[in-house]
Amino acid sequence: xxxxxxxxxxxxxxxxxxxxxxxxxxxxxxxxxxxxxxxxxxxxxxxxxxxxxxxxxxxxxxxxxxxxxxxxxxxxxxxxxxx
Amino acid sequence: xxxxxxxxxxxxxxxxxxxxxxxxxxxxxxxxxxxxxxxxxxxxxxxxxxxxxxxxxxxxxxxxxxxxxxxxxxxxxxxxxxxxxxxxxxxxxxxxxxxxxxxxxxxxxxxxxxxxxxxxxxxxxxxxxxxxxxxxxxxxxxxxxxxxxxxxxxxxxxxxxxxxxxxxxxxxxxxxxxxxxxxxxxxxxxxxxxxxxxxxxxxxxxxxxxxxxxxxxxxxxxxxxxxxxxxxxxxxxxxxxxxxxxxxxxxxxxxxxxxxxxxxxxxxxxxxxxxxxxxxxxxxxxxxxxxxxxxxxxxxxxxxxxxxxxxxxxxxxxxxxxxxxxxxxxxxxxxxxxxxxxxxxxxxxxxxxxxxxxxxxxxxxxxxxxxxxxxxxxxxxxxxxxxxxxxxxxxxxxxx
Numbered sequence: 001x002x003x004x005x006x007x008x009x010x011x012x013x014x015x016x017x018x019x020x021x022x023x024x025x026x027x028x029x030x031x032x033x034x035x036x037x038x039x040x041x042x043x044x045x046x047x048x049x050x051x052x053x054x055x056x057x058x059x060x061x062x063x064x065x066x067x068x069x070x071x072x073x074x075x076x077x078x079x080x081x082x083x
Numbered sequence: 084x085x086x087x088x089x090x091x092x093x094x095x096x097x098x099x100x101x102x103x104x105x106x107x108x109x110x111x112x113x114x115x116x117x118x119x120x121x122x123x124x125x126x127x128x129x130x131x132x133x134x135x136x137x138x139x140x141x142x143x144x145x146x147x148x149x150x151x152x153x154x155x156x157x158x159x160x161x162x163x164x165x166x167x168x169x170x171x172x173x174x175x176x177x178x179x180x181x182x183x184x185x186x187x188x189x190x191x192x193x194x195x196x197x198x199x200x201x202x203x204x205x206x207x208x209x210x211x212x213x214x215x216x217x218x219x220x221x222x223x224x225x226x227x228x229x230x231x232x233x234x235x236x237x238x239x240x241x242x243x244x245x246x247x248x249x250x251x252x253x254x255x256x257x258x259x260x261x262x263x264x265x266x267x268x269x270x271x272x273x274x275x276x277x278x279x280x281x282x283x284x285x286x287x288x289x290x291x292x293x294x295x296x297x298x299x300x301x302x303x304x305x306x307x308x309x310x311x312x313x314x315x316x317x318x319x320x321x322x323x324x325x326x327x328x329x330x331x332x333x334x335x336x337x338x339x340x341x342x343x344x345x346x347x348x349x350x351x352x353x354x355x356x357x358x359x360x361x362x363x364x365x366x367x368x369x370x371x372x373x374x375x376x377x378x379x380x381x382x383x384x385x386x387x388x389x390x391x392x393x394x395x396x397x398x399x400x401x402x403x404x405x406x407x408x409x410x411x412x413x414x415x416x417x418x419x420x421x422x423x424x425x426x427x428x429x430x431x432x433x434x435x436x437x438x439x440x441x442x443x444x445x446x447x448x449x450x451x452x453x454x455x456x457x458x459x460x461x462x463x464x465x466x467x468x469x470x471x472x473x474x475x476x477x478x479x480x481x482x483x
Contacts, residue, residue: 020346021346022346022347039346040399041344041399041400042303042304042305042398042399043303043305043370043371043374046298046301046303046371047371049298050298050299053298053299059297059298060298061294062290062293062294062301063290063294
Protein backbone atom coordinates (compact mmCIF):
# COMPACT_ATOMS: atom_id res chain seq x y z
CA UNK A 1 0.00 0.00 0.00
CA UNK A 2 1.38 3.36 -0.93
CA UNK A 3 0.04 6.60 0.49
CA UNK A 4 1.13 10.16 -0.02
CA UNK A 5 2.20 12.17 2.98
CA UNK A 6 -1.00 14.19 3.17
CA UNK A 7 -3.15 11.09 3.36
CA UNK A 8 -0.76 9.52 5.86
CA UNK A 9 -0.88 12.64 8.00
CA UNK A 10 -4.68 12.62 7.93
CA UNK A 11 -4.75 8.97 9.00
CA UNK A 12 -2.24 9.53 11.82
CA UNK A 13 -4.17 12.53 13.12
CA UNK A 14 -7.41 10.62 12.87
CA UNK A 15 -5.99 7.85 15.05
CA UNK A 16 -4.62 10.45 17.46
CA UNK A 17 -8.01 12.10 17.66
CA UNK A 18 -9.71 8.83 18.51
CA UNK A 19 -7.39 8.50 21.52
CA UNK A 20 -7.35 12.14 22.58
CA UNK A 21 -10.68 13.60 21.39
CA UNK A 22 -9.96 16.98 22.98
CA UNK A 23 -6.99 17.64 20.72
CA UNK A 24 -7.35 20.11 17.87
CA UNK A 25 -5.27 18.23 15.39
CA UNK A 26 -4.79 21.31 13.15
CA UNK A 27 -2.66 22.89 15.85
CA UNK A 28 -0.15 20.02 16.10
CA UNK A 29 3.32 21.27 15.23
CA UNK A 30 4.96 18.53 13.17
CA UNK A 31 8.52 19.12 14.40
CA UNK A 32 7.74 19.36 18.12
CA UNK A 33 7.58 16.23 20.31
CA UNK A 34 4.05 14.91 20.06
CA UNK A 35 3.81 14.00 23.73
CA UNK A 36 4.66 17.61 24.67
CA UNK A 37 1.66 18.79 22.72
CA UNK A 38 -0.84 16.08 23.51
CA UNK A 39 -1.41 14.57 26.94
CA UNK A 40 -0.57 10.95 26.14
CA UNK A 41 0.45 8.43 28.78
CA UNK A 42 2.20 5.20 27.87
CA UNK A 43 -1.12 3.38 27.44
CA UNK A 44 -2.36 6.13 25.08
CA UNK A 45 0.91 6.03 23.14
CA UNK A 46 0.67 2.26 22.77
CA UNK A 47 -2.94 2.65 21.59
CA UNK A 48 -1.80 5.28 19.07
CA UNK A 49 0.75 2.85 17.63
CA UNK A 50 -1.77 0.00 17.69
CA UNK A 51 -4.21 2.25 15.81
CA UNK A 52 -1.57 3.01 13.15
CA UNK A 53 -0.78 -0.69 12.92
CA UNK A 54 -4.43 -1.55 12.41
CA UNK A 55 -5.15 1.20 9.90
CA UNK A 56 -1.98 0.88 7.85
CA UNK A 57 -0.81 -2.66 8.46
CA UNK A 58 2.62 -1.45 9.56
CA UNK A 59 4.18 -3.49 12.34
CA UNK A 60 6.17 -1.21 14.62
CA UNK A 61 8.77 -3.13 16.68
CA UNK A 62 9.27 -1.87 20.21
CA UNK A 63 12.91 -1.14 19.39
CA UNK A 64 11.71 1.55 16.96
CA UNK A 65 9.58 3.42 19.49
CA UNK A 66 12.50 5.71 20.35
CA UNK A 67 12.61 7.11 16.79
CA UNK A 68 8.98 8.21 16.97
CA UNK A 69 9.00 11.50 18.82
CA UNK A 70 7.44 14.11 16.55
CA UNK A 71 4.62 13.84 14.03
CA UNK A 72 7.24 14.26 11.28
CA UNK A 73 9.18 11.31 12.74
CA UNK A 74 6.04 9.20 12.68
CA UNK A 75 5.20 10.14 9.09
CA UNK A 76 8.80 9.59 7.92
CA UNK A 77 8.82 6.21 9.58
CA UNK A 78 5.48 5.13 8.13
CA UNK A 79 6.39 6.39 4.66
CA UNK A 80 9.63 4.43 4.69
CA UNK A 81 7.87 1.29 5.89
CA UNK A 82 5.07 1.61 3.32
CA UNK A 83 7.33 2.40 0.39
CA UNK B 84 -38.56 -9.93 49.01
CA UNK B 85 -34.98 -8.79 48.54
CA UNK B 86 -34.25 -5.05 48.39
CA UNK B 87 -31.74 -3.94 45.75
CA UNK B 88 -30.08 -0.85 47.16
CA UNK B 89 -27.93 1.82 45.56
CA UNK B 90 -24.39 0.72 46.51
CA UNK B 91 -21.66 3.11 47.54
CA UNK B 92 -19.43 3.43 44.51
CA UNK B 93 -16.55 5.01 46.41
CA UNK B 94 -15.89 7.10 49.50
CA UNK B 95 -16.69 10.28 47.63
CA UNK B 96 -20.21 9.25 46.63
CA UNK B 97 -23.26 10.31 48.61
CA UNK B 98 -25.97 10.01 46.01
CA UNK B 99 -26.54 8.80 42.52
CA UNK B 100 -28.84 9.54 39.63
CA UNK B 101 -30.48 6.59 37.97
CA UNK B 102 -29.93 6.92 34.24
CA UNK B 103 -31.31 3.69 32.91
CA UNK B 104 -32.70 0.30 33.84
CA UNK B 105 -31.49 -2.73 31.91
CA UNK B 106 -34.25 -4.85 33.44
CA UNK B 107 -38.00 -4.66 33.91
CA UNK B 108 -40.37 -6.29 36.38
CA UNK B 109 -40.56 -10.02 35.80
CA UNK B 110 -37.01 -10.34 34.45
CA UNK B 111 -34.86 -13.05 35.97
CA UNK B 112 -31.46 -11.72 37.10
CA UNK B 113 -28.20 -13.49 37.89
CA UNK B 114 -25.58 -12.66 40.50
CA UNK B 115 -23.19 -10.12 39.00
CA UNK B 116 -25.56 -9.03 36.22
CA UNK B 117 -25.53 -5.36 35.25
CA UNK B 118 -29.08 -4.17 35.89
CA UNK B 119 -28.88 -0.37 35.91
CA UNK B 120 -26.76 2.60 34.97
CA UNK B 121 -26.22 5.15 37.72
CA UNK B 122 -24.49 8.49 37.36
CA UNK B 123 -22.19 9.45 40.23
CA UNK B 124 -20.43 12.78 40.22
CA UNK B 125 -17.53 11.00 38.56
CA UNK B 126 -18.95 8.76 35.92
CA UNK B 127 -21.87 6.73 34.68
CA UNK B 128 -21.46 3.33 36.34
CA UNK B 129 -22.96 -0.02 35.36
CA UNK B 130 -24.47 -1.29 38.59
CA UNK B 131 -24.42 -5.02 39.24
CA UNK B 132 -26.84 -6.95 41.38
CA UNK B 133 -25.50 -9.53 43.85
CA UNK B 134 -28.65 -11.57 44.43
CA UNK B 135 -30.31 -13.85 41.94
CA UNK B 136 -34.07 -13.67 41.55
CA UNK B 137 -36.94 -12.12 39.68
CA UNK B 138 -37.30 -8.34 39.46
CA UNK B 139 -40.54 -7.43 41.23
CA UNK B 140 -40.76 -3.66 41.27
CA UNK B 141 -38.59 -0.80 40.07
CA UNK B 142 -38.89 1.81 42.81
CA UNK B 143 -36.74 4.52 41.22
CA UNK B 144 -37.29 5.85 37.73
CA UNK B 145 -34.66 7.13 35.29
CA UNK B 146 -33.81 10.75 36.06
CA UNK B 147 -34.34 10.42 39.82
CA UNK B 148 -31.50 11.17 42.22
CA UNK B 149 -31.42 9.10 45.41
CA UNK B 150 -28.98 8.70 48.32
CA UNK B 151 -26.62 5.74 48.73
CA UNK B 152 -28.55 2.89 50.36
CA UNK B 153 -31.91 3.82 48.84
CA UNK B 154 -33.92 0.86 47.56
CA UNK B 155 -33.80 1.00 43.76
CA UNK B 156 -35.82 -2.12 43.18
CA UNK B 157 -37.19 -5.18 44.91
CA UNK B 158 -36.74 -8.69 43.74
CA UNK B 159 -38.30 -12.02 44.54
CA UNK B 160 -35.98 -14.77 45.67
CA UNK B 161 -36.10 -17.87 43.45
CA UNK B 162 -39.39 -19.62 44.25
CA UNK B 163 -40.87 -16.68 46.15
CA UNK B 164 -44.36 -15.60 45.09
CA UNK B 165 -45.30 -11.97 44.60
CA UNK B 166 -46.71 -10.68 47.90
CA UNK B 167 -50.22 -9.44 48.49
CA UNK B 168 -49.89 -5.68 48.46
CA UNK B 169 -50.50 -4.43 52.00
CA UNK B 170 -53.13 -1.68 52.25
CA UNK B 171 -50.63 1.06 53.25
CA UNK B 172 -48.41 0.35 50.29
CA UNK B 173 -51.39 0.13 48.00
CA UNK B 174 -52.45 3.62 49.01
CA UNK B 175 -48.99 5.05 48.52
CA UNK B 176 -48.27 3.35 45.23
CA UNK B 177 -51.51 2.61 43.44
CA UNK B 178 -49.79 1.97 40.13
CA UNK B 179 -48.16 -1.20 41.34
CA UNK B 180 -50.76 -2.40 43.83
CA UNK B 181 -51.78 -5.92 43.02
CA UNK B 182 -55.13 -7.09 44.37
CA UNK B 183 -54.53 -10.80 44.53
CA UNK B 184 -51.56 -13.00 45.14
CA UNK B 185 -50.28 -13.88 41.73
CA UNK B 186 -47.19 -15.49 40.35
CA UNK B 187 -44.25 -13.22 39.68
CA UNK B 188 -44.48 -13.89 35.99
CA UNK B 189 -47.98 -12.47 35.93
CA UNK B 190 -46.84 -9.41 37.85
CA UNK B 191 -44.35 -8.77 35.11
CA UNK B 192 -47.12 -8.39 32.61
CA UNK B 193 -49.40 -6.40 34.89
CA UNK B 194 -47.08 -3.66 36.06
CA UNK B 195 -45.86 -2.26 32.75
CA UNK B 196 -49.35 -2.56 31.27
CA UNK B 197 -50.80 -0.47 34.09
CA UNK B 198 -48.08 2.12 33.74
CA UNK B 199 -48.34 2.36 29.98
CA UNK B 200 -51.72 4.07 30.12
CA UNK B 201 -50.21 7.28 31.49
CA UNK B 202 -47.10 7.35 29.34
CA UNK B 203 -46.74 9.14 26.02
CA UNK B 204 -46.38 7.29 22.74
CA UNK B 205 -42.79 6.98 21.54
CA UNK B 206 -41.95 6.41 17.91
CA UNK B 207 -39.88 3.27 17.27
CA UNK B 208 -36.91 5.25 15.92
CA UNK B 209 -37.05 7.57 18.94
CA UNK B 210 -37.18 4.59 21.28
CA UNK B 211 -34.18 2.97 19.59
CA UNK B 212 -32.12 6.18 19.68
CA UNK B 213 -33.12 6.91 23.27
CA UNK B 214 -31.96 3.46 24.29
CA UNK B 215 -28.60 4.02 22.60
CA UNK B 216 -28.20 7.34 24.39
CA UNK B 217 -29.43 6.09 27.76
CA UNK B 218 -32.34 8.54 27.77
CA UNK B 219 -35.78 7.76 29.14
CA UNK B 220 -37.89 8.59 26.09
CA UNK B 221 -41.15 8.31 28.03
CA UNK B 222 -40.05 11.09 30.38
CA UNK B 223 -39.65 13.55 27.50
CA UNK B 224 -42.17 16.10 26.34
CA UNK B 225 -43.38 14.89 22.95
CA UNK B 226 -43.75 17.29 20.05
CA UNK B 227 -45.35 14.78 17.68
CA UNK B 228 -49.00 14.00 17.00
CA UNK B 229 -50.98 13.55 20.26
CA UNK B 230 -47.85 14.31 22.26
CA UNK B 231 -45.84 11.44 20.81
CA UNK B 232 -42.12 11.54 21.46
CA UNK B 233 -40.23 11.77 18.17
CA UNK B 234 -36.66 11.15 17.14
CA UNK B 235 -36.10 14.94 17.11
CA UNK B 236 -37.25 15.17 20.75
CA UNK B 237 -34.72 12.53 21.75
CA UNK B 238 -31.89 14.22 19.84
CA UNK B 239 -32.79 17.57 21.41
CA UNK B 240 -32.73 16.03 24.89
CA UNK B 241 -29.35 14.45 24.17
CA UNK B 242 -27.91 17.76 22.92
CA UNK B 243 -29.18 19.54 26.00
CA UNK B 244 -27.70 16.91 28.26
CA UNK B 245 -24.24 16.96 26.70
CA UNK B 246 -24.18 20.77 26.62
CA UNK B 247 -25.01 20.94 30.30
CA UNK B 248 -22.82 18.05 31.39
CA UNK B 249 -19.11 18.94 31.11
CA UNK B 250 -18.90 21.99 33.37
CA UNK B 251 -21.28 20.51 35.95
CA UNK B 252 -19.50 17.20 35.93
CA UNK B 253 -16.03 18.73 36.27
CA UNK B 254 -17.23 20.81 39.19
CA UNK B 255 -19.07 17.93 40.85
CA UNK B 256 -16.09 15.64 40.40
CA UNK B 257 -13.71 18.21 41.87
CA UNK B 258 -16.02 18.62 44.84
CA UNK B 259 -16.27 14.84 45.35
CA UNK B 260 -12.50 14.37 45.17
CA UNK B 261 -11.97 17.27 47.59
CA UNK B 262 -14.48 15.80 50.05
CA UNK B 263 -12.89 12.34 50.02
CA UNK B 264 -9.36 13.70 50.27
CA UNK B 265 -10.30 16.14 53.06
CA UNK B 266 -11.80 13.26 54.97
CA UNK B 267 -8.66 11.21 54.39
CA UNK B 268 -6.33 13.97 55.56
CA UNK B 269 -8.54 14.69 58.57
CA UNK B 270 -9.06 11.11 59.72
CA UNK B 271 -6.15 9.04 58.50
CA UNK B 272 -2.76 9.48 60.18
CA UNK B 273 -0.54 9.01 57.14
CA UNK B 274 3.11 8.06 57.13
CA UNK B 275 5.27 8.08 54.00
CA UNK B 276 8.22 5.98 52.85
CA UNK B 277 10.11 5.76 49.59
CA UNK B 278 12.59 3.44 47.98
CA UNK B 279 14.75 3.66 44.86
CA UNK B 280 14.46 0.52 42.77
CA UNK B 281 16.90 -0.51 40.01
CA UNK B 282 14.88 -1.47 36.94
CA UNK B 283 17.57 -2.74 34.54
CA UNK B 284 16.76 -6.44 34.92
CA UNK B 285 13.01 -6.15 34.67
CA UNK B 286 13.18 -3.79 31.67
CA UNK B 287 15.67 -6.03 29.86
CA UNK B 288 13.39 -8.99 30.48
CA UNK B 289 10.38 -7.04 29.24
CA UNK B 290 12.18 -5.87 26.12
CA UNK B 291 13.04 -9.44 25.27
CA UNK B 292 9.52 -10.61 26.08
CA UNK B 293 7.94 -7.97 23.82
CA UNK B 294 10.41 -8.41 20.97
CA UNK B 295 8.72 -11.32 19.30
CA UNK B 296 5.18 -10.19 19.97
CA UNK B 297 2.64 -8.36 17.83
CA UNK B 298 2.07 -4.82 19.06
CA UNK B 299 -1.34 -5.77 20.43
CA UNK B 300 0.26 -8.41 22.69
CA UNK B 301 3.01 -6.27 24.17
CA UNK B 302 3.12 -5.53 27.87
CA UNK B 303 3.80 -2.16 29.48
CA UNK B 304 6.19 -1.80 32.45
CA UNK B 305 3.24 -0.55 34.54
CA UNK B 306 1.79 -4.08 34.45
CA UNK B 307 4.94 -5.53 36.03
CA UNK B 308 4.76 -2.87 38.72
CA UNK B 309 1.14 -3.75 39.48
CA UNK B 310 1.91 -7.46 39.61
CA UNK B 311 4.80 -6.77 41.98
CA UNK B 312 2.47 -4.76 44.24
CA UNK B 313 -0.01 -7.66 44.24
CA UNK B 314 2.65 -10.18 45.22
CA UNK B 315 4.33 -7.93 47.80
CA UNK B 316 0.96 -7.42 49.50
CA UNK B 317 0.53 -11.18 49.84
CA UNK B 318 3.63 -11.04 52.03
CA UNK B 319 2.61 -7.87 53.92
CA UNK B 320 -1.19 -8.20 54.05
CA UNK B 321 -1.63 -5.51 56.72
CA UNK B 322 -1.59 -2.88 53.97
CA UNK B 323 -4.35 -4.51 51.95
CA UNK B 324 -7.93 -4.02 53.10
CA UNK B 325 -10.30 -1.59 54.73
CA UNK B 326 -10.46 0.34 57.97
CA UNK B 327 -14.09 0.42 59.07
CA UNK B 328 -15.84 0.79 62.44
CA UNK B 329 -12.53 1.35 64.25
CA UNK B 330 -11.07 -1.90 63.02
CA UNK B 331 -8.93 -3.17 60.16
CA UNK B 332 -10.59 -5.70 57.87
CA UNK B 333 -7.88 -7.45 55.88
CA UNK B 334 -8.87 -8.34 52.32
CA UNK B 335 -8.32 -11.84 50.99
CA UNK B 336 -7.48 -10.83 47.42
CA UNK B 337 -5.53 -7.84 46.15
CA UNK B 338 -7.76 -5.60 44.06
CA UNK B 339 -5.59 -2.62 43.19
CA UNK B 340 -7.41 0.59 42.45
CA UNK B 341 -5.61 2.04 39.45
CA UNK B 342 -5.61 5.84 39.44
CA UNK B 343 -6.66 6.87 35.93
CA UNK B 344 -6.58 10.52 34.88
CA UNK B 345 -9.63 11.46 32.86
CA UNK B 346 -9.33 13.62 29.80
CA UNK B 347 -10.79 16.97 30.70
CA UNK B 348 -9.75 16.65 34.35
CA UNK B 349 -10.41 14.56 37.41
CA UNK B 350 -9.58 10.97 38.10
CA UNK B 351 -11.08 7.63 39.00
CA UNK B 352 -9.36 4.65 40.61
CA UNK B 353 -11.33 1.52 39.64
CA UNK B 354 -10.19 -1.96 40.68
CA UNK B 355 -8.03 -4.31 38.71
CA UNK B 356 -9.11 -7.55 40.35
CA UNK B 357 -6.84 -10.22 41.87
CA UNK B 358 -3.61 -8.75 40.47
CA UNK B 359 -1.36 -11.13 42.41
CA UNK B 360 -2.77 -14.24 40.79
CA UNK B 361 -3.14 -13.36 37.11
CA UNK B 362 -0.68 -13.80 34.24
CA UNK B 363 0.91 -10.61 32.89
CA UNK B 364 -0.80 -10.84 29.50
CA UNK B 365 -4.20 -11.02 31.17
CA UNK B 366 -3.37 -8.09 33.47
CA UNK B 367 -2.29 -6.05 30.45
CA UNK B 368 -5.56 -6.76 28.61
CA UNK B 369 -7.60 -5.98 31.70
CA UNK B 370 -5.67 -2.77 32.39
CA UNK B 371 -6.11 -1.55 28.80
CA UNK B 372 -9.81 -2.36 29.01
CA UNK B 373 -10.16 -0.65 32.39
CA UNK B 374 -8.45 2.56 31.19
CA UNK B 375 -10.55 2.61 28.05
CA UNK B 376 -13.80 2.08 29.97
CA UNK B 377 -12.88 4.57 32.69
CA UNK B 378 -12.46 7.23 30.03
CA UNK B 379 -15.57 6.20 28.14
CA UNK B 380 -17.54 6.28 31.40
CA UNK B 381 -18.60 2.64 31.48
CA UNK B 382 -17.19 1.21 34.69
CA UNK B 383 -18.92 -1.46 36.74
CA UNK B 384 -20.05 -0.91 40.32
CA UNK B 385 -17.79 -3.66 41.69
CA UNK B 386 -14.80 -1.93 40.14
CA UNK B 387 -15.68 1.27 41.96
CA UNK B 388 -16.29 -0.28 45.38
CA UNK B 389 -13.77 -3.15 45.46
CA UNK B 390 -10.26 -1.62 45.54
CA UNK B 391 -8.33 -2.81 48.58
CA UNK B 392 -5.39 -0.45 47.94
CA UNK B 393 -4.65 2.20 45.30
CA UNK B 394 -1.70 2.45 42.95
CA UNK B 395 -0.90 5.73 41.27
CA UNK B 396 1.65 6.05 38.53
CA UNK B 397 2.77 9.52 37.49
CA UNK B 398 5.87 8.27 35.72
CA UNK B 399 4.57 9.22 32.30
CA UNK B 400 4.53 12.84 33.37
CA UNK B 401 8.20 12.61 34.25
CA UNK B 402 7.94 13.23 37.98
CA UNK B 403 10.52 11.48 40.11
CA UNK B 404 8.18 10.41 42.91
CA UNK B 405 4.58 10.75 44.07
CA UNK B 406 3.34 10.59 47.67
CA UNK B 407 -0.37 9.95 47.59
CA UNK B 408 -3.38 10.58 49.77
CA UNK B 409 -5.04 7.36 50.97
CA UNK B 410 -8.52 6.74 49.60
CA UNK B 411 -10.73 5.79 52.55
CA UNK B 412 -11.62 3.17 53.70
CA UNK B 413 -8.35 1.81 52.26
CA UNK B 414 -5.24 1.93 54.41
CA UNK B 415 -2.42 2.40 51.92
CA UNK B 416 -1.46 3.84 48.57
CA UNK B 417 1.55 2.98 46.41
CA UNK B 418 3.05 5.64 44.15
CA UNK B 419 5.38 5.19 41.20
CA UNK B 420 7.43 7.94 39.58
CA UNK B 421 9.19 7.78 36.24
CA UNK B 422 11.91 5.34 35.29
CA UNK B 423 15.00 7.40 34.55
CA UNK B 424 18.65 6.53 33.98
CA UNK B 425 20.67 7.86 36.92
CA UNK B 426 23.97 7.15 38.67
CA UNK B 427 23.83 4.05 40.89
CA UNK B 428 26.43 2.17 42.88
CA UNK B 429 26.30 -1.61 42.65
CA UNK B 430 29.06 -3.94 43.85
CA UNK B 431 31.26 -0.94 44.56
CA UNK B 432 30.96 0.35 41.01
CA UNK B 433 29.31 3.47 39.76
CA UNK B 434 26.97 2.79 36.85
CA UNK B 435 24.25 4.44 34.84
CA UNK B 436 21.09 2.46 35.67
CA UNK B 437 17.36 2.98 35.02
CA UNK B 438 15.85 3.74 38.42
CA UNK B 439 12.30 3.94 39.73
CA UNK B 440 11.19 5.65 42.93
CA UNK B 441 8.37 3.77 44.62
CA UNK B 442 6.57 5.32 47.54
CA UNK B 443 4.13 4.14 50.15
CA UNK B 444 1.58 6.24 51.99
CA UNK B 445 0.05 4.13 54.75
CA UNK B 446 -2.23 4.58 57.74
CA UNK B 447 -0.78 4.49 61.25
CA UNK B 448 -4.17 3.19 62.38
CA UNK B 449 -3.15 -0.19 61.02
CA UNK B 450 0.61 -0.33 60.48
CA UNK B 451 3.86 1.33 61.44
CA UNK B 452 6.79 2.30 59.29
CA UNK B 453 8.36 -1.08 59.96
CA UNK B 454 5.69 -3.01 58.03
CA UNK B 455 5.70 -0.32 55.38
CA UNK B 456 9.45 -0.73 54.97
CA UNK B 457 9.05 -4.51 54.67
CA UNK B 458 6.53 -3.97 51.89
CA UNK B 459 8.82 -1.67 49.90
CA UNK B 460 11.72 -4.11 50.36
CA UNK B 461 9.51 -6.93 48.99
CA UNK B 462 8.48 -4.72 46.11
CA UNK B 463 12.12 -3.92 45.31
CA UNK B 464 13.12 -7.59 45.47
CA UNK B 465 10.21 -8.73 43.29
CA UNK B 466 11.13 -6.16 40.66
CA UNK B 467 14.56 -7.81 40.47
CA UNK B 468 12.90 -11.15 39.61
CA UNK B 469 10.94 -10.69 36.39
CA UNK B 470 10.61 -14.45 35.88
CA UNK B 471 8.74 -14.70 39.15
CA UNK B 472 6.44 -11.82 38.16
CA UNK B 473 5.75 -13.59 34.88
CA UNK B 474 4.70 -16.86 36.50
CA UNK B 475 0.91 -17.13 36.45
CA UNK B 476 0.56 -17.15 40.21
CA UNK B 477 3.85 -15.39 40.88
CA UNK B 478 5.22 -18.59 42.40
CA UNK B 479 3.73 -17.57 45.72
CA UNK B 480 0.87 -19.99 46.19
CA UNK B 481 3.10 -22.97 45.58
CA UNK B 482 5.41 -21.95 48.37
CA UNK B 483 2.62 -21.20 50.82
